[in-house]
Amino acid sequence: MTVRHVAHLLIVAAATLPAGCGLLGGDAAPAAPPAWLAQPAQHPACDDALLCGVGTSQLRGTAAIEQARRGGLQQISASILVDVQSEIVAATRSVLENGEAQWTEDLAENITLRSDSELPAARVIETYENPVNGDTAVLVGVPRLALVDKWLPELESAVGQADELVRQATAAGDTDPIQALTMLTEAQRTVNSVWVLANKLRVVANRTSASGRIAGPFNRTSSLVGSLASEITRHASSMRLTIVSGDGQRGRIRGHLPAPLLVEATLRNAEGEWRPLAGLPLAFHAAPGQLEVQPAGGTTGPDGRLRVLASALRRVPGARSAVRVAPDFGADSALVGLPEVTFRYTLPNAADTRILLVAEATLDSAAVPGDDLLSSLAGHLGAAGFDVQTYSPGDTRNAQLMRAPATELASMVGRDIDYVLRASGHITPSSDSGGLHWFTALGEFEAIGLDDASVFPLATPTVKGAHTNASVEGARRVLLRELLPVMRQTLDEQFIVDFIEHTPTSP
DSSP: OOHHHHHHHHHHHHHHSOTTOOSTTOOOOOOOOOGGGTOGGGSTTOOTTEEEEEEEESSOTHHHHHHHHHHHHHHHHHHHHHHHHHHHHHHHHHHOTTOOTTSOHHHHHTSOOOOOSOOTTOEEEEEEEOTTTOOEEEEEEEEHHHHHHHHHHHHHHHHHHHHHHHHHHHHHTTTOHHHHHHHHHHHHHHHHHHHHHHHHHHHHTTTSTTHHHHHHHHHHHHHHHHHHHHHHHHHHHTEEEEEEEOTTEEOOTTSOOSSOEEEEEEEEOTTSOEEEOTTOEEEEEOOTTSOEEESSEEEOOTTSEEEEEEESOOOOTTOOSEEEEEEOSOTTOOOTTOOOEEEEEEOOOGGGOEEEEEEEEEETTEEEOOHHHHHHHHHHHHHTTOEEEEOOTTSHHHHHHHHSOHHHHHHHHOTTOSEEEEEEEEEEEEEEETTEEEEEEEEEEEEEETTTTEEEEEEOOOEEEEESOOSHHHHHHHIIIIIHHHHHHHHHHHTGGGGSOOOOOOO
């Protein structure tokens, strides 16, 4: 038996001995770590009146104690917020009797909960130093009543401010609906904060004598939530957005929708008539990277209408080809329940798209036979489902189309082509080594949409390759062996992917 085997058996034996037993007469094993490391509430000091948490630190000395203490406070704060989140959802359901979408648990889930890094009257209950790695753990406690004393005055003050905002919005509603909605946005932002604070107090006061102290402010906050929801509902029922034109269009990949998106906002007056609503701020929403809207947003004109242009259309996996329009009173506080409309459009797939592919290859300024480049790329696009046409690299039309301005291409090829795709491979000698001649190869693509002469390049990385022949034949071999696979991958990732239809996951 080797020394390594003996050492391994000793380690295994030591690991299986009961706690407190030594090996070969050595010192006793370290005592088990305290239970509060994993479950702070098991410590005798952590009763109903005290919230406890554990923090750890790899530092040494007093710095370790302070870092671990703050970590324990963060754990306490985080556990409070978990309970608060559940409390908000349950309490919001009970406040809104109609259960409609003006203020539901969906809104509650969007409320940002802030973790407090310092809590009042916090004290260190016990510390523990790990004998193996020297890490420090600290058990911290915070009295529930101290939190009530800190947060209750804040709640009472905030409830008063939020109540005044709702009152002002209600008063303005009959004369200036836009101003009323602006005030409601500010009121909702404040009420969000107040509602979180009220539920934090409810959580920390649970099972303490302070439960009665928070009942009044909590009930006032609940009433405020209901009042705000009712006011939003009132405005939502008297406001309407309507699509005037631009729905159901067919766009082009990387291109634009042919016609503007035109939406109209109207407001119902006291006589029940729908009148244009001027000055309403609107935002147009789509999945990131899906399209660009110009202008990105704006306000309705005197006729209650706003029109925008949609361009740079792309497919986004999981997203529908749609643009949602809704009133916009601030990105951080959207009023839930106000009317909105959705423009839908379609994009072509590969089978609906006709491409004229032209190509060339060069070694410095000298031409390299490009037949293989052209046929390979055409076959790759054809396999993806595109209708692909080509000219031979020796055809004068190929050279003309490679260099013609984008604005002239439509007249040169006719309207039955959707895109002219220009592909080029540029080879330059770089060095000689060990009887091999090294080349640097760069592939480039330009896709030109013929309906508007828009040009978008596809980026292909530079590659290197070597061949025993330093002439055009060597360059051609490097082109086919090294550059062509990279160019096909570029087509896959930057062009073909946009024509692949996906099953939408969003509504």
